[in-house]
Amino acid sequence: MTEQTAPAEPIGRRERKKAATRRKIADTALRLFLDRGYDAVGIREVAAEADVAVTTVFSHFAGKEALVFEQDEDFEQRLVRAATDRTPEEPLIPALRREIHAMVRHCTADGAVPIWRLIDSSPALRAYEESMRLRHAESLAAAITALPGGPRTPTACRAIARFTVDAFSLARDTADPAAAVDEVFDLIDAAWAALPALPA
Amino acid sequence: MTEQTAPAEPIGRRERKKAATRRKIADTALRLFLDRGYDAVGIREVAAEADVAVTTVFSHFAGKEALVFEQDEDFEQRLVRAATDRTPEEPLIPALRREIHAMVRHCTADGAVPIWRLIDSSPALRAYEESMRLRHAESLAAAITALPGGPRTPTACRAIARFTVDAFSLARDTADPAAAVDEVFDLIDAAWAALPALPA
């Protein structure tokens, strides 16, 4: 054994420093982007301001767009958990509706607004977000398919997953996001009810 | 008047040459892409092979990805027409189902297959296709919203439009595309029926 002093997390200095570098890069980038616009700030400038090499930036992030989505990016996990970790009394669709509601609230509240205005301002960021959502939908689809409760086909599950992320996407550029979520989920409710399986 | 000799189309030599250049670029690019892969062929090479300047390529196409989607790209028009130009007896959703069926058939048939395998092979092309589909969904949503027949909200119409393009997208990477289209459209049918308006 090498260490007994660490209390709970056996993380070494190495990983701590790496995480610090990552956070420093992301924070610096977001600050610059919010200040002067996404397109007006280059990677070389972000690297210089964060006092790292350009290659270091790309060793931590897959691309420039990923720098923006660093902060709130547990969407995937939240979606999957909403589908799998729920009380036995709560059916699937209402659980998803609740989660999407929470996500939309989280995005349209207080400090998150400038970030989403930044995203909406750049086609590259919007495209990146969209492909992100596709991945999330696939994860959610896998979770739904694996759910016990009936002979639902993979295709139907993937469709429901897509509809769910569509609800989020649509709600996000609407005057009344909460109302939009409910409106779209009324449709999803009806679609889900039309499936020949148990209503979960 | 300047010319009476042209039989039907009053197109001059200029526009003909421009169209020829455009087609030559697109054909050359597609041939090279199919031959050696999308990422392995650069714009400079496409331009050289088509015997034009690089800037000419970008004056005809918005970007490298657009070169691939040149061939079949009237999807948007077909979708909108399926919603607006239909017999009074045919309801909206069945008309959309028919059109999506036709589109899927058109994409999975004969000569179109290599192109779609090319698209599936490149993340950049997949992302481009996805953002294309978002635009198409918006157009379709506008068409549906403008349809006579009831107090459907814009949000509900946008949702149905998204679901429709989702059906195409999902069906496209499925073993049995036609069956997938029907499966997803059964869901859309149920969702549409749940709307408080006349069932169109």
Place this chain on the structure above:
DNA sequence: ACCGTAACACTAACGGTTAGTATTTTGAAG
């Protein structure tokens, strides 16, 4: 015949991204 302009060529650059290589830092073993 003349002129405005659309189409195109050419050069050079910019910004994101990556390969290749060297250097430092860290964790573990002896």
Place this chain on the structure above:
DNA sequence: CTTCAAAATACTAACCGTTAGTGTTACGGT
């Protein structure tokens, strides 16, 4: 404590898509 392999980072130099700037040619209308 020394040593060593691997990880993290730095540095250089390029590649590729894309665009701006600037001419030049060819067409269409007068």
